[in-house]
Amino acid sequence: MGQTRKIALTVNGKRYEEEVEVRVTLADFIRHQLGLTGTHLGCEHGVCGACTILMDGRSARACLMLAVQADGHDFLTVEGIAPSPDKLHPLQQAFHENHGLQCGFCTPGMLTTLLEFLRDNPDPTEREVRIAISGNLCRCTGYQNIVISALDAAKRLQAEAEQKA
Amino acid sequence: MKPPPFSYHDPKTVAEVVGLLSTLENAKLLAGGQSLMPMLNFRYVQPDHIIDLNRVEGLSYIRETPDGMEVGAMTRQRDLEFSELVARRFPLMHEAIQSIGHRQTRNRGTIGGSLCHLDPSAELVSCAMTLDAVVVVAGPAGQREIAFKDFPVGYLTSAVEPNEVLTAIRFSAWPAKHGYAFVEFARRHGDFAIVSAATLLQVDDAGRIMRAAVTLGGMGTGPVRASELEVALTGHAPDVEFLRQACESCRRFEAFDDVHAPASYRQHLATVMSRRALEKAYARATGKA
Numbered sequence: 001m002g003q004t005r006k007i008a009l010t011v012n013g014k015r016y017e018e019e020v021e022v023r024v025t026l027a028d029f030i031r032h033q034l035g036l037t038g039t040h041l042g043c044e045h046g047v048c049g050a051c052t053i054l055m056d057g058r059s060a061r062a063c064l065m066l067a068v069q070a071d072g073h074d075f076l077t078v079e080g081i082a083p084s085p086d087k088l089h090p091l092q093q094a095f096h097e098n099h100g101l102q103c104g105f106c107t108p109g110m111l112t113t114l115l116e117f118l119r120d121n122p123d124p125t126e127r128e129v130r131i132a133i134s135g136n137l138c139r140c141t142g143y144q145n146i147v148i149s150a151l152d153a154a155k156r157l158q159a160e161a162e163q164k165a
Numbered sequence: 166m167k168p169p170p171f172s173y174h175d176p177k178t179v180a181e182v183v184g185l186l187s188t189l190e191n192a193k194l195l196a197g198g199q200s201l202m203p204m205l206n207f208r209y210v211q212p213d214h215i216i217d218l219n220r221v222e223g224l225s226y227i228r229e230t231p232d233g234m235e236v237g238a239m240t241r242q243r244d245l246e247f248s249e250l251v252a253r254r255f256p257l258m259h260e261a262i263q264s265i266g267h268r269q270t271r272n273r274g275t276i277g278g279s280l281c282h283l284d285p286s287a288e289l290v291s292c293a294m295t296l297d298a299v300v301v302v303a304g305p306a307g308q309r310e311i312a313f314k315d316f317p318v319g320y321l322t323s324a325v326e327p328n329e330v331l332t333a334i335r336f337s338a339w340p341a342k343h344g345y346a347f348v349e350f351a352r353r354h355g356d357f358a359i360v361s362a363a364t365l366l367q368v369d370d371a372g373r374i375m376r377a378a379v380t381l382g383g384m385g386t387g388p389v390r391a392s393e394l395e396v397a398l399t400g401h402a403p404d405v406e407f408l409r410q411a412c413e414s415c416r417r418f419e420a421f422d423d424v425h426a427p428a429s430y431r432q433h434l435a436t437v438m439s440r441r442a443l444e445k446a447y448a449r450a451t452g453k454a
Contacts, residue, residue: 002170022173022215025206044166045203046270058243058272064202065273066195068173069219113269134354135267 007071011036012080020067027051029067030077038078038108042137049136052109053077059116078108081115090156091115091149100149102140109136114150122158126151168205175217179224179303179332182216186328187305189214194330196239196278199270224277224332227251233338238277238331242289246271254338257295257365261288261347267355277331280316283323284357286383288347290317291363294388295380296336304329317387339376343367344450346442349382350434352425358383359426360434362442368450372402379443381435384420391415391439403447412440 001021008017011034020029030039030053042048044063051062054076081089088096091114101107110133117124117132124132129150130143138146174189176182186192192214195201204210218224224239227248234250245251246262265271265279265288279289280300293300298313302325311324318324325331339345349361361382367375377398379391397411413436420431448454 003172005173023168023170023205025168025202028167044206046199049267049269052269055272059269060273061199061269063206064198064270066168066173066198066202066215066217068175069198069217117268131354132268135269 005068005071007068009070009072010074012076022066022068024067025063026053026065026067026070027062029070030062030075033067036077036079040105040108042105047137048106049109049113049133050106052112052136054112054116057116057119059113076112076115078111081111089115090160091118091153094153094156095146095149098149098152099145100141101146106136106138106140110138110146114153118150118154118157122154122161124151124154166206168202169208169211171212172214173217174214175220177220177222179221179330182218182221182330183303183305183328185214185216186330189216192216194218194281196281197241197273197275198278199266199274200278200282200284218277218330229254230335233336235333235335236276237333239275240277242266242271242274242276242279243268245276255292255296255336257345257347257363258289258292258336260345261292261363264288264347264349264351264355264358264361276334280334281323281325281331283317283321283387285320285385285387286349286358286361288349288358288361288363288382290388291347291361291380291382293334293336294390295363295365295378296339297378299335300325300331301333301335302326302329303332308332310335314390320386339365340367342450342452344446344448346445346449348438348442348445350438360384360431360438362435362438364439364442364446366398366443366446366450368402368447372451374398374401374403374447379439381415381418381439384418384431384435386421389418391418394439398443403443405444408440408443408447412436412443415439 003022030036040050042050046061046064053062193212195217224237226237228235252259293313300311344366347363349358351358363380365378377395382388393414415435416432420428422428
């Protein structure tokens, strides 16, 4: 084992203090050390988008960061999206109902990417959705149902926001 | 697909960075990591030391100056993308940033990292070349400035010395009503451009081009200014046919062959991308777009 460092970070609202090897990527750290295997690894060089996580609310590729850089930051992975173990987030519900996934490999990255996107663009056009997910590769769906899910999720989230207001 | 072993350093000041660069052998600076991390994962690079710039204070800012702006080297591409100042005074950069990777990579990627990595088709490299940016670097002897035309010295190689670190980039804005356009040819949105063209035009009331800047990206080892084309445009109020003929000179640039395209295709694209960019820029400069 090479050089190690102690880091403290928050993932899905839970605080962790861990010793990490400095060359380990954030993606491997999340999967192997924290056991959160919902974050998937496809290409490991920043092209496929499967490992997308939110860092301090902004989407990032977990394979293009070192775990040691995560010290002091706040993360959200796919495991932290649902409000409770028996209730899906409106975005997840939209994917569920619109057949927005087939094998599910790209789904964690799609969800985290769209979570940030729909927060910044609550009422997007189809084209804007397609550009937003252009950095996430899916080999099953042909993207059609993912786009439909995202547009449906935008409606659900807006309805939810109106209800609260 | 894992980085090779290295020692990790996370200095807090530029002085510490320079100190580390002067004492460590085979060290690499880590900025946003959107190019270096893939290269580490592939083990294309095997540094003994990684010097992480993400905790260095005072390197992330966009500051308006009397003639334009100064940008800190660690400013994220996302912050440039959503900057009102960039949109208002540097619309070329605002347009070009839309083509850099994806939201996830722009959230992390930095302007300084992009310029130092110096991919020949990188959008910010083309912008800096077109805008005649000035790069500020810090080294053991203090600060020095490098004009961007002298910045690329080879493929993926900048004029920054091994014991220096880029700290800021200065841009002079063009007059308020200048024309601009960034166009690129890529197979998919967010891919590296096979060829790109960045253009700026200043046009007088009669529609004559007073000043032109055209940069071609993705052709060879670095970005190139199409100086012959710039001269040919100056003084003319071009129509479509004039632009088409003038842009033929872009075919003469040296270009490389790779899996994406043969050199002759890149040279063909250079004529097409430069013409499309100039048409768009001219229409914008004359209020027709």
